Amino acid sequence: MKKASNLKFRNESALGWLLLLPSFIILGIFVFYPMLKTFFLSTQLTDLMGNPIKFIGFKNFSNLFTSDSFMTSFTITLIFVFFSTLLTLVMAYLMAMSASQKIMGIAVFRTMFSSTMGVSVTVASILWLFMFNPQIGMFSKILTFLHLPQINFLSDPTWSLVAIIGTTVWMNLGFAFLILLGAIQAIPQDLYQVADLDGASWLMRLRKITIPATSPTIFFVTVVTLINAFQTFGQVDILTSGGPDYHTNLLVYAIYQDAFVNHSVGRASAQSVILTIIIMLFTMIQFYVKNRKGANYANE
Amino acid sequence: MLYDGDYRSYNAFFNLYVIVMTSLHQIVTIILLTTIIIMTSMAFERVQLYMTIELRHLKKKYDNGEEVLTDINATIENGQFYILVGASGSGKSTILNAIAGFIPINDGTVVINEKDVTQLPPKDRNLSMVFQNYALMPNLTVAENIVFGLAARHTAKDIQQQKLNDVLNLVHLEEYKNKKPGNLSGGQRQRVSLARALVSDAQIILMDEPLSNLDAKLRAEMRKEIRALQQQLGITVIYVTHDQTEAMTMGDQVMVLNKGKIEQIGSPLELYNAPANTFVADFFGSPSINLLDVKMRHNSFHLNDQFEMLTNVDIDEGQYILGVRPENIVISENGALRGELTHIEPLGDGTNIEVNIGQNQSVRIKVSEQLDLTLGDVVSFNVLIDRALLFTPSGQLLHTGKSVSAVI
Numbered sequence: 001m002k003k004a005s006n007l008k009f010r011n012e013s014a015l016g017w018l019l020l021l022p023s024f025i026i027l028g029i030f031v032f033y034p035m036l037k038t039f040f041l042s043t044q045l046t047d048l049m050g051n052p053i054k055f056i057g058f059k060n061f062s063n064l065f066t067s068d069s070f071m072t073s074f075t076i077t078l079i080f081v082f083f084s085t086l087l088t089l090v091m092a093y094l095m096a097m098s099a100s101q102k103i104m105g106i107a108v109f110r111t112m113f114s115s116t117m118g119v120s121v122t123v124a125s126i127l128w129l130f131m132f133n134p135q136i137g138m139f140s141k142i143l144t145f146l147h148l149p150q151i152n153f154l155s156d157p158t159w160s161l162v163a164i165i166g167t168t169v170w171m172n173l174g175f176a177f178l179i180l181l182g183a184i185q186a187i188p189q190d191l192y193q194v195a196d197l198d199g200a201s202w203l204m205r206l207r208k209i210t211i212p213a214t215s216p217t218i219f220f221v222t223v224v225t226l227i228n229a230f231q232t233f234g235q236v237d238i239l240t241s242g243g244p245d246y247h248t249n250l251l252v253y254a255i256y257q258d259a260f261v262n263h264s265v266g267r268a269s270a271q272s273v274i275l276t277i278i279i280m281l282f283t284m285i286q287f288y289v290k291n292r293k294g295a296n297y298a299n300e
Numbered sequence: 301m302l303y304d305g306d307y308r309s310y311n312a313f314f315n316l317y318v319i320v321m322t323s324l325h326q327i328v329t330i331i332l333l334t335t336i337i338i339m340t341s342m343a344f345e346r347v348q349l350y351m352t353i354e355l356r357h358l359k360k361k362y363d364n365g366e367e368v369l370t371d372i373n374a375t376i377e378n379g380q381f382y383i384l385v386g387a388s389g390s391g392k393s394t395i396l397n398a399i400a401g402f403i404p405i406n407d408g409t410v411v412i413n414e415k416d417v418t419q420l421p422p423k424d425r426n427l428s429m430v431f432q433n434y435a436l437m438p439n440l441t442v443a444e445n446i447v448f449g450l451a452a453r454h455t456a457k458d459i460q461q462q463k464l465n466d467v468l469n470l471v472h473l474e475e476y477k478n479k480k481p482g483n484l485s486g487g488q489r490q491r492v493s494l495a496r497a498l499v500s501d502a503q504i505i506l507m508d509e510p511l512s513n514l515d516a517k518l519r520a521e522m523r524k525e526i527r528a529l530q531q532q533l534g535i536t537v538i539y540v541t542h543d544q545t546e547a548m549t550m551g552d553q554v555m556v557l558n559k560g561k562i563e564q565i566g567s568p569l570e571l572y573n574a575p576a577n578t579f580v581a582d583f584f585g586s587p588s589i590n591l592l593d594v595k596m597r598h599n600s601f602h603l604n605d606q607f608e609m610l611t612n613v614d615i616d617e618g619q620y621i622l623g624v625r626p627e628n629i630v631i632s633e634n635g636a637l638r639g640e641l642t643h644i645e646p647l648g649d650g651t652n653i654e655v656n657i658g659q660n661q662s663v664r665i666k667v668s669e670q671l672d673l674t675l676g677d678v679v680s681f682n683v684l685i686d687r688a689l690l691f692t693p694s695g696q697l698l699h700t701g702k703s704v705s706a707v708i
C-alpha cells in the first residue's frame with residue numbers, strides 16, 4: 001500500500017514539474033537570465049558594445065550617486081511619481097464616487113471614464129503630442145481664446161514635466177477608476193441607509209463609510225500606480241525625449257539613454273538595479289500590508 | 301331677613317348655604333382638576349408621541365412594469381409590534397423601505413403621526429432601523445457604531461456618552477464597548493445594531509429580518525429579548541420576516557403578504573384560527589394545514605369518494621376545501637379515515653406523520669405522543685370536524701372552527 005502511494009506521489013510530482021517546465025523556460029529566458037545579467041553587468045566596466053571588460057564592484061553605483069545627471073533624473077522621477085500617483089488617485093476616486101451613483105445613463109460615463117484603459121501608451125502620447133502642439137494644439141487654442149500668454153508645454157522646463165504628469169494621469173485614470181469603482185460598489189448599501197436615517201453629512205459618509213471600506217483597494221491602486229509611474233517611458237520618449245535639458249529625464253528613460261545612446265551599459269545596469277530595488281520595496285510593503293489587512297478582514 | 305323668624309329657620313338656611321357652597325366648591329374643584337388632567341394629558345400626548353403609521357394605497361412598480369405592491373393599506377398603532385410576513389418577493393421589505401423612505405413609491409401616502417411623510421427624506425421621518433446584515437461599520441468600535449446617529453445629528457458629547465451607557469446596559473454589551481464588530485458573534489452584532497436603533501430616541505423602529513442570520517437557538521433567545529425590550533420601552537416596531545414562528549410569537553398585529561397584496565391583517569391567533577383564505581391558513585402552523593378537496597353531499601363531506609365525514613354545517617352541496625390542522629386529527633382504532641404511513645418524524649415530545657389516503661392525497665397528522673409505527677403501516681384516524689376550517693374552491697374562508705361542527 002505504502003509503495004503504491006509513494007509511486008503515485010512520485011508520478012504526480014513528475015507531472016507537476018513537467019507542466020511547470022514551459023513557464024520555467026519562458027521565464028528563464030526572458031526574466032531570470034536578463035535579471036541576473038543586469039546584476040552582473042552592474043558590477044562591470046563595459047565597452048561600447050556592452051561587453052564586460054573588468055569587475056569594478058560597486059564603482060558604477062558610487063559613480064551614479066555622485067553624478068549630477070543621475071541625481072537630477074532621480075529627483076525628477078520622485079516628483080513625477082508623487083504627483084502623478086496623487087492626482088490619479090484623487091481624480092479616479094472622485095470619478096468612481098460620482099459614477100457609483102444610481103442615475104439614469106450613468107453606465108455611459110462609467111464606460112467613458114474607464115476607456116483610457118484601452119489606449120496604448122504610444123497612441124495616448126501621440127494624441128497628447130497633438131494637443132500640446134503650440135500651433136495646432138487644443139491647449140494653445142484655449143489659451144488664445146482666454147487671452148492668456150502662450151505656453152510651449154513641451155519645451156518649457158517646468159511645463160514639460162507638468163505635461164508628462166498630465167498625460168500619465170490621463171492614461172492611468174481608467175484602470176484606477178475601474179478598480180475603485182468596483183470597491184465602492186461592493187460596499188453594502190445598508191451602511192448608507194443607516195447614514196440616510198441619521199442624516200449623516202456627505203463628509204461623514206466619506207470618512208466613516210466609503211474611505212474605510214475602500215482603504216485596502218486605495219492602497220492597492222496606490223502601489224500599482226506608483227510602480228507604473230516609476231517605469232514611465234513611452235510618454236517621455238514621444239513627448240519630450242527627456243528634454244528640455246534633462247528636465248523630464250525620468251529614470252527609465254535615463255537608463256535607455258545610457259544603455260543605447262551613450263553605450264555605457266554598466267552604468268545603465270546599475271540604475272536598473274536601483275530601480276528594481278525601489279519597486280521591490282513597494283511590492284514588499286504591499287504584500288505585507290495586504291497580509292495584515294487580510295487577517296483583519298477575515299473576521300468580517 | 302336672616303335673623304327674622306325662629307332659630308330653626310336660620311339654622312336651616314345656614315345649612316342650605318353650607319351645602320350649596322360646599323357642592324359649588326366641589327364642582328369648581330372637579331372642574332379645575334379635570335381641566336388640569338385634560339391639559340396635562342394633552343400636553344403629554346403632544347410631547348409623548350401619538351405615533352401611528354398609516355399606509356394609504358401604497359403602490360410600487362418596477363421599471364419593467366412588474367407590480368411589487370398593489371394597494372397596501374394599513375394602520376400601525378403606537379406601541380404595536382407589527383409584523384410584515386410573507387415569502388421572498390412578497391413585497392414585505394419594499395413596504396419597509398417605503399416607510400423608511402429608501403425607495404420612491406409610485407402612488408399612495410405614508411403618514412407618520414398624522415403627518416404626510418411620503419416626500420420626506422429618511423432622516424426627517426424620525427425612524428431607526430435594524431438591518432438583516434447588521435449594517436455595522438467594520439472600522440468603528442461598538443461604541444462608535446452606536447453613537448453614529450447621535451454624532452451625525454450633532455448631539456453633545458456628554459449626552460452621547462450617557463445615552464451610550466444606558467443603551468449598552470439595556471442590551472448587555474458593556475464590556476464589548478471598545479471592540480470592533482469583526483470580533484463579535486452574530487448575536488452580539490445584532491445587539492449592537494439594536495442598540496444603535498434604540499439610542500436614537502426614535503419611537504418607531506423598523507426591523508428587516510434581523511434574526512435570519514442567527515442560528516436557531518440564538519434566534520429564539522433574541523426573539524424574547526427584542527419583544528421584551530419593545531414592551532419595556534413602549535416603542536413601535538415594524539418587523540419584516542419570512543418566518544411564521546417569529547410572526548406568531550412576537551407580533552401584536554401581523555400583515556400577511558403575497559405577491560405584493562395583503563392577504564390578511566390580524567392578531568396571530570386570529571390568523572391561525574380564522575385565516576381569510578387558504579394561503580394564510582397554509583402559511584401558519586407547522587406542519588402546515590391539510591387542505592382537502594371535499595364534496596358536500598347529504599350533510600356530509602366526501603373525501604376521495606371513499607371517506608365520509610358527517611356535519612351539520614348549513615351549506616349548499618358542491619365542492620369545497622376542508623382545512624384541517626394536523627393537531628386536530630386523532631388516531632383511533634376505528635377511525636373514519638385510513639391510509640398508509642408514508643413519512644414519520646419522531647420529535648421526542650410528539651410525532652409528525654404523513655398518511656397517504658389514496659388519489660395522491662396526503663394527510664399530515666401531529667400527535668403529542670411517541671408512536672411505534674413503521675412506514676407502510678395502515679393508520680386510521682378521525683378528523684375533529686368541529687375544529688376544521690371550510691373554504692370555497694377558490695380558497696376563501698366560509699366557516700371557521702366551531703361553526704363547522706360535527707353531528708356525531
